[in-house]
Amino acid sequence: MSIAEYDYTIIGAGPAGMAAAITARKHGLKVLVLDEQPTVGGQIFRNIEGLEKYRNSEFHKLGAEYLSGSKLVQQFHNSGVVYLNGRSVWQIDRDLGIHNVSTIPTDQKSSVPQFCKTKNLLIAVGAMERPMPLPGWTLPGVMACTAADVLYKSSGMIPQGKVVLAGSGPLLLLIASRLLDAGVKISAFLDTTPRGALIQALPYLPQALRSFGYLKKGLEMLWKLRTSGIPIYSGIQAIEALGNSKLEEVRFKKGMKHQEVSADLLLLHNGVVPNVQISRQLACEHSWYDVQRYWEPIVDDWGNTSMARTAVAGDCGRVSGAVISEISGHLTALDTVRQLGAITLKERDKLSLTLRQTLKNHQSARPFLDKLFQPTQNLIVPNKEDVLVCRCEEVTVREIRETVRLGFQNPDRLKSMIRCGMGPCQARMCGLTVSEIIADEKQISPEEVGYFKIRSPIKPITIGQLAEND
Amino acid sequence: MFKKQYESHETVTIIFEGKSLDVGIGQTVAAALLGEGHLIFRYTRVSGKPRAAYCLMGVCFECLLEINGQRNQQGCMIPVSDGMKIKRQMPPKGKIQ
Numbered sequence: 001m002s003i004a005e006y007d008y009t010i011i012g013a014g015p016a017g018m019a020a021a022i023t024a025r026k027h028g029l030k031v032l033v034l035d036e037q038p039t040v041g042g043q044i045f046r047n048i049e050g051l052e053k054y055r056n057s058e059f060h061k062l063g064a065e066y067l068s069g070s071k072l073v074q075q076f077h078n079s080g081v082v083y084l085n086g087r088s089v090w091q092i093d094r095d096l097g098i099h100n101v102s103t104i105p106t107d108q109k110s111s112v113p114q115f116c117k118t119k120n121l122l123i124a125v126g127a128m129e130r131p132m133p134l135p136g137w138t139l140p141g142v143m144a145c146t147a148a149d150v151l152y153k154s155s156g157m158i159p160q161g162k163v164v165l166a167g168s169g170p171l172l173l174l175i176a177s178r179l180l181d182a183g184v185k186i187s188a189f190l191d192t193t194p195r196g197a198l199i200q201a202l203p204y205l206p207q208a209l210r211s212f213g214y215l216k217k218g219l220e221m222l223w224k225l226r227t228s229g230i231p232i233y234s235g236i237q238a239i240e241a242l243g244n245s246k247l248e249e250v251r252f253k254k255g256m257k258h259q260e261v262s263a264d265l266l267l268l269h270n271g272v273v274p275n276v277q278i279s280r281q282l283a284c285e286h287s288w289y290d291v292q293r294y295w296e297p298i299v300d301d302w303g304n305t306s307m308a309r310t311a312v313a314g315d316c317g318r319v320s321g322a323v324i325s326e327i328s329g330h331l332t333a334l335d336t337v338r339q340l341g342a343i344t345l346k347e348r349d350k351l352s353l354t355l356r357q358t359l360k361n362h363q364s365a366r367p368f369l370d371k372l373f374q375p376t377q378n379l380i381v382p383n384k385e386d387v388l389v390c391r392c393e394e395v396t397v398r399e400i401r402e403t404v405r406l407g408f409q410n411p412d413r414l415k416s417m418i419r420c421g422m423g424p425c426q427a428r429m430c431g432l433t434v435s436e437i438i439a440d441e442k443q444i445s446p447e448e449v450g451y452f453k454i455r456s457p458i459k460p461i462t463i464g465q466l467a468e469n470d
Numbered sequence: 471m472f473k474k475q476y477e478s479h480e481t482v483t484i485i486f487e488g489k490s491l492d493v494g495i496g497q498t499v500a501a502a503l504l505g506e507g508h509l510i511f512r513y514t515r516v517s518g519k520p521r522a523a524y525c526l527m528g529v530c531f532e533c534l535l536e537i538n539g540q541r542n543q544q545g546c547m548i549p550v551s552d553g554m555k556i557k558r559q560m561p562p563k564g565k566i567q
Binding site: 424 | 494496501510516517521524534540546549
């Protein structure tokens with residue numbers, strides 16, 4: 001059987017992936033896009049086509065940024081790209097052989113090729129929420145806050161009962177404001193942003209004013225929240241989810257005082273971090289971004305990583321939101337087009353001039369936002385010893401600390417001793433916390449500690465699927 | 471915990487734990503189950519405790535279900551289809567708490 005070969009394979013059909021595909025097609029490349037989700041749009045434009053078609057009034061409620069996605073999706077579909085949805089990439093070889101499977105169990109013997117080769121690769125898999133380990137976060141009824149957004153966009157469902165939001169970050173504000181718009185009664189908003197964060201961020205404000213749109217949007221959301229009449233608690237610490245087989249109560253500390261509110265649903269958020277599973281599996285070099293406390297692949301101005309012919313674009317690099325992701329998708333594709341000889345260096349630079357200017361404008365607010373919404377430190381390393389860090393293998397803070405004290409001081413050695421990071425999520429939910437706990441225990445930076453070595457398969461596959469893969 | 475704001479334009483029938491459910495087309499298994507009020511997706515292999523879908527975007531692997539006889543399927547990544555048989559993922563016998 002002949003192996004399918006492409007000039008450019010893009011993983012992820014969010015704003016960055018779609019933009020890159022459009023630009024690459026414009027210059028005649030043979031482009032494949034593999035996306036894990038059932039429909040295009042990534043998380044930000046999730047179910048955009050379904051909403052436009054069947055729930056048009058809600059579609060318009062989601063705001064101008066969401067509406068702009070519709071144009072991008074249309075250009076994407078008309079670009080002549082080969083787009084495969086519902087495909088999970090589980091391994092990428094050093095020579096850019098790409099192994100993938102269908103996410104749909106009944107579809108595993110489909111005719112879609114499960115292996116292909118590509119000249120250049122773009123990783124555009126987006127970001128994920130930073131794990132927010134706290135007592136009781138594995139109880140049914142506790143969810144990541146974007147889960148509420150997913151349910152709203154893809155299924156038209158909204159939370160009911162006693163809904164509590166907790167954490168910090170622009171996304172938490174956005175989701176709170178969406179829920180309010182949808183008529184959800186929020187029982188409590190627990191803001192963990194440390195007092196003083198604003199003062200630390202102030203030096204970056206003048207620069208941020210250049211892209212006033214972001215700040216205006218943020219202020220509007222804050223205003224909506226403040227005037228909504230929902231109970232807002234600021235400077236919150238020591239959040240605990242309590243209940244037997246499901247969430248019943250949320251306990252927290254404000255000042256010196258502990259309080260409880262009863263809850264059916266607790267939505268957590270402590271910022272967004274790049275999804276680095278694929279760039280790590282490929283052994284791209286990563287560096288530690290201390291302000292936001294996450295790893296990001298090291299890239300040049302065009303998104304090229306340390307691995308030849310491999311680039312990243314969008315929030316799986318530095319987390320920057322949909323608009324910047326889209327621009328970075330166009331830019332990285334232009335350089336790929338150049339690498340493959342379809343345009344010259346000069347043409348690339350000329351074609352990217354306007355994009356660079358727009359990018360610069362949009363990026364000016366980021367240092368301010370990143371500083372203002374730094375992840376809350378006491379939510380990164382739980383101060384209670386019996387909190388589960390690794391949800392899959394059920395490993396606690398105590399076990400990790402004790403094992404570090406025994407001398408197992410890097411994530412991989414810990415993994416082989418106590419199985420943290422060995423479950424199906426492959427450290428997506430515990431990796432950052434494990435590095436932070438080791439760093440805390442040794443009083444060094446997570447950068448020195450390092451991260452788990454991410455090995456194939458990065459998505460669980462069956463032995464049968466592995467056997468079929470030749 | 472969640473309520474539907476509108477009725478879907480088209481439904482399919484899925485079978486969850488032997489019970490037929492008519493659910494809106496175009497959504498994932500996890501969303502459909504939550505919409506029907508089913509919160510618990512699995513009991514863990516280690517402690518036997520109940521777990522529910524957490525992130526709904528393919529990251530956390532908490533919504534692992536048995537779908538059409540295959541274990542370890544991510545409920546949040548798989549769209550519902552007519553006649554789909556879904557079960558909670560159970561640990562080895564005797565572990566459920």
